[in-house]
Amino acid sequence: xxxxxxxxxxxxxxxxxxxxxxxxxxxxxxxxxxxxxxxxxxxxxxxxxxxxxxxxxxxxxxxxxxxxxxxxxxxxxxxxxxxxxxxxxxxxxxxxxxxxxxxxxxxxxxxxxxxxxxxxxxxxxxxxxxxxxxxxxxxxxxxxxxxxxxxxxxxxxxxxxxxxx
Amino acid sequence: xxxxxxxxxxxxxxxxxxxxxxxxxxxxxxxxxxxxxxxxxxxxxxxxxxxxxxxxxxxxxxxxxxxxxxxxxxxxxxxxxxxxxxxxxxxxxxxxxxxxxxxxxxxxxxxxxxxxxxxxxxxxxxxxxxxxxxxxxxxxxxxxxxxxxxxxxxxxxxxxxxxxxxxxxxxxxxxxxxxxxxxxxxxxxxxxxxxxxxxxxxxxxxxxxxxxxxxxxxxxxxxxxxxxxxxxxxxxxxxxxxxxxxxxxxxxxxxxxxxxxxxxxxxxxxxxxxxxxxxxxxxxxxxxxxxxxxxxxxxxxxxxxxxxxxxxxxxxxxxxxxxxxxxxxxxxxxxxxxxxxxxxxxxxxxxxxxxxxxxxxxxxxxxxxxxxxxxxxxxxxxxxxxxxxxxxxxxxxxxxxxxxxxxxxxxxxxxxxxxxxxxxxxxxxxxxxxxxxxxxxxxxxxxxxxxxxxxxxxxxxxxxxxxxxxxxxxxxxxxxxxxxxxxxxxxxxxxxxxxxxxxxxxxxxxxxxxxxxxxxxxxxxxxxxxxxxxxxxxxxxxxxxxxxxxxxxxxxxxxxxxxxx
Numbered sequence: 001x002x003x004x005x006x007x008x009x010x011x012x013x014x015x016x017x018x019x020x021x022x023x024x025x026x027x028x029x030x031x032x033x034x035x036x037x038x039x040x041x042x043x044x045x046x047x048x049x050x051x052x053x054x055x056x057x058x059x060x061x062x063x064x065x066x067x068x069x070x071x072x073x074x075x076x077x078x079x080x081x082x083x084x085x086x087x088x089x090x091x092x093x094x095x096x097x098x099x100x101x102x103x104x105x106x107x108x109x110x111x112x113x114x115x116x117x118x119x120x121x122x123x124x125x126x127x128x129x130x131x132x133x134x135x136x137x138x139x140x141x142x143x144x145x146x147x148x149x150x151x152x153x154x155x156x157x158x159x160x161x162x163x164x165x
Numbered sequence: 166x167x168x169x170x171x172x173x174x175x176x177x178x179x180x181x182x183x184x185x186x187x188x189x190x191x192x193x194x195x196x197x198x199x200x201x202x203x204x205x206x207x208x209x210x211x212x213x214x215x216x217x218x219x220x221x222x223x224x225x226x227x228x229x230x231x232x233x234x235x236x237x238x239x240x241x242x243x244x245x246x247x248x249x250x251x252x253x254x255x256x257x258x259x260x261x262x263x264x265x266x267x268x269x270x271x272x273x274x275x276x277x278x279x280x281x282x283x284x285x286x287x288x289x290x291x292x293x294x295x296x297x298x299x300x301x302x303x304x305x306x307x308x309x310x311x312x313x314x315x316x317x318x319x320x321x322x323x324x325x326x327x328x329x330x331x332x333x334x335x336x337x338x339x340x341x342x343x344x345x346x347x348x349x350x351x352x353x354x355x356x357x358x359x360x361x362x363x364x365x366x367x368x369x370x371x372x373x374x375x376x377x378x379x380x381x382x383x384x385x386x387x388x389x390x391x392x393x394x395x396x397x398x399x400x401x402x403x404x405x406x407x408x409x410x411x412x413x414x415x416x417x418x419x420x421x422x423x424x425x426x427x428x429x430x431x432x433x434x435x436x437x438x439x440x441x442x443x444x445x446x447x448x449x450x451x452x453x454x455x456x457x458x459x460x461x462x463x464x465x466x467x468x469x470x471x472x473x474x475x476x477x478x479x480x481x482x483x484x485x486x487x488x489x490x491x492x493x494x495x496x497x498x499x500x501x502x503x504x505x506x507x508x509x510x511x512x513x514x515x516x517x518x519x520x521x522x523x524x525x526x527x528x529x530x531x532x533x534x535x536x537x538x539x540x541x542x543x544x545x546x547x548x549x550x551x552x553x554x555x556x557x558x559x560x561x562x563x564x565x566x567x568x569x570x571x572x573x574x575x576x577x578x579x580x581x582x583x584x585x586x587x588x589x590x591x592x593x594x595x596x597x598x599x600x601x602x603x604x605x606x607x608x609x610x611x612x613x614x615x616x617x618x619x620x621x622x623x624x625x626x627x628x629x630x631x632x633x634x635x636x637x638x639x640x641x642x643x644x645x646x647x648x649x650x651x652x653x654x655x656x657x658x659x660x661x662x663x664x665x666x667x668x669x670x671x672x673x674x675x676x677x678x679x680x681x682x683x684x685x686x687x688x689x690x691x692x693x694x695x696x697x698x699x700x701x702x703x704x705x706x707x708x709x710x711x712x713x714x715x716x717x718x719x720x721x722x723x724x725x726x727x728x729x730x
Contacts, residue, residue: 010345014294018286025287055472062469068291068311071345 002031002051004083004153006074007064008161011037011044015069019046022063028056032150043071047152072161080156086125086149088113089135092142093120101141108134119144127151170298170329171196174262175204177305180337183233185209185224185598187217189244191237193264193277196329198235209598209627212619214241216591218248219617222257223592226578227553228599229382231312232259238266239277242323243284247585249319250288254582255403256380258317260308261289267327268296281323290318295325298333310341315348316467317380348466352483352491359479360438360462361495365502367436367460369513370396373419376403376581377441377465377485384408384574386489387440393496395507397517399427401442402566403581410570416517417526420448421717422563425524428723430517431456439463441485444474445582454722464488524715524728526567535684537561537636537707540691541568544606544634547691552604553596555579557589557613560642563713565608587616590633594620597629604632604695611637611661621674624700632694633702635667638709646712650730671702680704 009015016035023030031049038045050060057077064073093101098120105112105122108130114121124134128151135146154160168176174197178186185207190198201208211217214236221232232252236245242263252259266275282294291311293304301324308320364370378387384407391398391414398408399416408415416427428450431437437459442448449455452475460478463471464485471480481488496503528538541564544552554569555578556562562579571577578596580588593607614635624631645659671678677697681690687705694701712730717723 014282014286017283021286058472059469066467066469068343068346 001053002049003057004076004081004151005048005050005060005064006076006153007046007048007070008038008072009044009046009067010069010071011042012069015044016046018067018069019048019064022067023050023060026059026063028052028060032148034150034152047150049151074155074161076153076155081153082156083127083151083153084125085128085131085151086123087131087135088121088123088147089138089143090114090119090121090145091138092118092144094118097141101138104134104137110134166335167332168335169196169200169332170295170301170324171200173298173301173333173335174305174324174329175200175206176335177302177337178206178233179204181231181305181309183231186233186235187211187220187224187595188235189214189217189237189241191241191264191277193238193241193266193326194235194262194324194329196326197262197264209594209623211591211594211623213617214244215248215587216594216617216620216623218245218259218261219251219585219588219591220595220598221259222248222252222588223555223578223595224599225257225259225595226592227575227596229575230599231309232257232595234259234261236261236263237277238264238281239279242279242281246284246288249285249321251580251583251585251588252319253288253290255376255580256317257319258312259319260312261319261321263321263323264329265294265323265325268325269327271325281321285321288319289321290316292321292323294323295328298328298331301328302335302337306338307341307343311343311346315346316377349482350466350484350487352464352481352488356479356481357488357491357495360481360492361499363436363460363462363479364394364438364496365499365506367506368509369434370394370436370438370510371416371430371434371459372396372398372438372440373431373442374398374400374404374407374440375442376401376407378404378407379574381441381466381485382574383441383486383489386486386493388412389493390489393493394503395510395514396438397430397514399423399431401445401448401581402579404442405566405579406571406574406577409572411572418566419723420445420450421719422567422713422715423717423723424526424567425715425726425728426517426520428717428726429520431459432722432724433516434459437461439465440489441465443470446474449474449723450717450725451720451722454724531708532684535681535687535705535707537638537705537711538564538568539684540634540636540687540705540707541565541608543687543691544608545569547688547695548604548606552576552606553578553593553600555589555593555596555605555607557607557609557616558584558586559610559613560646560711560713561608561610561613561636563643564636567713586613589613590617590620590631593631593633594623594629597631598627605630607631607633609633609635610642611635611639611665611667612641615665618670621671621676621700621702625675628699630698631700633700634691635702635704636707637667637704638707638711639664640709643713645710649710649712651718667702667704671700676700676702678702678704680706682706
């Protein structure tokens, strides 16, 4: 089962390795991981997508909490949250396909951020399923390069965690 | 007042109450060693950094204080790794300070540079690289706090040489503020109440104790609980001295080389109260058949230990001393029900007593060849239960656990989690430094002993009267036993073919060496060793192919014990 976990950690060198090492040392898989500082520059927010059964997830949560550098762990499993991922896709654009690439980008409300005589580079944000859908549509045109950020999430509703709890 | 980093480090250690450090100098810590000359802190120079860590570990286990180690960068730092991993697996509070190349050289493959932070990340509770001298005092304060609180463990501080020589104003913080680290001590009140209800309903309760009980100094509370509900108590190797072995409720050790009656009691129990234990595979055997009829209460300060290996019906996260104390108080509020429960469980204790009668821990005595178990029993008898015992790892370790009958907390020091050969001698060294008035004995095999035998020099130099009993069978005994039982006696690389003269080895270092080759010499050798000042090596030429029995074969259930080879 897929799980999305947010970990708030001290913004110090080596913390990312501690978290990643925790997963690799126990044979847990990280499907994606995105990390950047929060409003409070001393705290970084990691969004980790992983998979496993309930017991694996319980251990992951406990082990993350056990790290001295961890401030808070939020498991979004079973919660209502907003999820966004960004991708940039460099797709082949020949005379025959240029219009179709633009049409698909338009349908998905993606932006063209770079153009060459042979390619378009498209920027898109959305839920991972949306990104996967556009990738599948563009694949036949010839995708030359693709980069995805991994999802970031925020819980729905008015409650927020600003780092001063 | 401005102070150098090395002076700040030593002042912080002093303020943390550190009286003794174990270590080995080198270029990257030469400033610290220079300042040690003027410091009241005692330094014990071992002959290898691994031994320095084991010594600090033994010091900590015997005294309950934080063990402290200093090692240089590069090879000095990597030599500490086995010791740190040993301490980590057994949750021993320790602070290891390693020197590091100057900060501008870090990452440049400088001479004697190694990424010890990266190397020890998975074997420390936490580690720090001090990049700015202004952080040093705070980091040392945090390191000691992290090492000794919650589930204890080793913390490493990597200290670059330029930080040691630069200066800043020294201010030692009064408090520690780690926003992400707040161990739970008190235990949930409702969970404790639920535990009382589960205990009152149980008809076949067993208490299963791990090393956490000694680490939390909760042995008194443990005894109170066991006696209040008259529940039999079994311990892991690490929990060995937490409950007096000769107490009528003691079942001794459970697991692979545990007693028949401990393993049967766990298998037949309807309530298992796990206290500071982590359900190691050497304890559980085949998980599917471990305590199949029992509800499990698990008390531990570390939530990650709970439900890691086995299902748990009632978790209680908290400090064992506090939780057990409250549990006993809560039980006292239901005194009548407890009395009734004790009456109801009388038949359970009788059943266990029958098992004890039918299958006691035993070995076949001999008049002609020294049995290792006999040596262990004699050491116990002649030290009158009052010695601190360390072991190396292997058959002698299991025989010690089986036959020594420990009576007092913190008297059995052994590498449980990692199973580190070469642990016992340096750990004994550290224990003797921490407990100068006590008799400290390392029970060893000839294989393990040779992994850190250079530390005889440290014993002699510091006049540490540790006695070492080598049960010499010229084999790596435990692996040989497995080869005998499971690999058709193909003794691949387990015969130590070169016989070592351990008496001469002792004498070469300036220690005393004694040898027994027949059973009638054993007592005399032990008596003489105990009466001889300074370190003594006793070599016992023991039965070569004696096996540790009973035994649960790997992967079998606890009730599938092989009783004799």
